Amino acid sequence: MNTSVINMPSNPVEQVLANGLQNYWFPLCPSSFVKEKPVSLRRLGKKIAVWRDQSGVVHALEDHCPHRGAPLSLGVILGDRLGCPYHGVEVRCDGTTTRVPGSPGCKLEGSRATLGFHVTESNGAIFIYNSDVNIDTPPPLNLPEQLTSPEWNSFLCYVEWGCDYRYVIENVMDPMHGAYLHKQSHTMSEGDISAEFQLRDTDTGYIFEKKGQRDVNFDWSEWIDTGIHLMRLEIPYPKTGGPGGNFTIIGACVPIAKNVSGVYFWRCRKLSGWQRDTYRFLYKNRLEQRHWNVLEQDRVAVEAMEPDANQREFLYSHDMGLVRVRRIWNALAKQQLEAAVAKA
Numbered sequence: 001m002n003t004s005v006i007n008m009p010s011n012p013v014e015q016v017l018a019n020g021l022q023n024y025w026f027p028l029c030p031s032s033f034v035k036e037k038p039v040s041l042r043r044l045g046k047k048i049a050v051w052r053d054q055s056g057v058v059h060a061l062e063d064h065c066p067h068r069g070a071p072l073s074l075g076v077i078l079g080d081r082l083g084c085p086y087h088g089v090e091v092r093c094d095g096t097t098t099r100v101p102g103s104p105g106c107k108l109e110g111s112r113a114t115l116g117f118h119v120t121e122s123n124g125a126i127f128i129y130n131s132d133v134n135i136d137t138p139p140p141l142n143l144p145e146q147l148t149s150p151e152w153n154s155f156l157c158y159v160e161w162g163c164d165y166r167y168v169i170e171n172v173m174d175p176m177h178g179a180y181l182h183k184q185s186h187t188m189s190e191g192d193i194s195a196e197f198q199l200r201d202t203d204t205g206y207i208f209e210k211k212g213q214r215d216v217n218f219d220w221s222e223w224i225d226t227g228i229h230l231m232r233l234e235i236p237y238p239k240t241g242g243p244g245g246n247f248t249i250i251g252a253c254v255p256i257a258k259n260v261s262g263v264y265f266w267r268c269r270k271l272s273g274w275q276r277d278t279y280r281f282l283y284k285n286r287l288e289q290r291h292w293n294v295l296e297q298d299r300v301a302v303e304a305m306e307p308d309a310n311q312r313e314f315l316y317s318h319d320m321g322l323v324r325v326r327r328i329w330n331a332l333a334k335q336q337l338e339a340a341v342a343k344a
Helices: 012-019 165-172 175-181 273-303 317-343
Strands: 025-030 039-043 046-052 058-062 076-078 081-083 090-092 097-099 119-122 125-129 152-161 197-202 205-210 220-225 229-235 247-257 260-270
Touching (some): 012 317, 025 152, 025 260, 039 247, 058 119, 165 229, 165 247, 165 260, 165 273, 175 205, 197 317, 260 273
Antiparallel strands (some): 039 046, 046 058, 076 081, 090 097, 119 125, 205 220, 247 260
């Protein structure tokens, strides 16, 4: 798998989008990735050191010592600081160099020369605020009720796909593919193979849906912007699929490297009491592998697309959902570039 830093395209808007929009929350990694030692992750066009302090709280810094550029992730955990393995320079999670043992009192001490990241942990994942400068307080991470309400039960599915992260998102924002690519799947054999679609605005984005068809197949996709970009959809479930009604999926994606993406799908149902316990058992023993099989169909199809496939398209009405999200991305990227020019 290609783990090089994301290449910088010549188009400034494309460069912004390839690396991921700044001043947005993104999923960084599953919680299980960060254990007793620091780890180094390439995400969002950067190399990031992530670690837990003695209380289990997660912290993150750019994986670059301000002294000579050695990877901080190879160093020692000192609570909310990392001690560089090369010369012992200590850097706090807010980017401040707190100690230079080889030259006490030098100008590096007390400087905020390293990029620090705000992170938070929720629903089996670590989320990162993608700021390009050190900030003291980020905006809150606003997740949908399926990931915040105790009435909802969820399982995190994490995979890495060999494609641009935008291809993953566009796949979800195209509900028509379900009736074709997934037609042999246990819940997607029904539904029209031709349909008329409509866009419907919401307070946090929009819904792209088949007209006159609900609770039949993969009938709609929702784009959500609450300071993090998320997708929501429902897969109708028969009674044999256990309690809880339709199966809700919350999706998110993060760029890892050129044509490598981190893909997150939380599989959710609204349950409590004995039904919650029954469903969790049923999911792990009967349903989870079926869902992995569906996801594998998506992965094979999307990874097989050429990296420039989106430059040679003939779109029609079924593609309004992904066209809308592309326009949103471009507008946000242009705003980011304009803000950078104004700041300069």
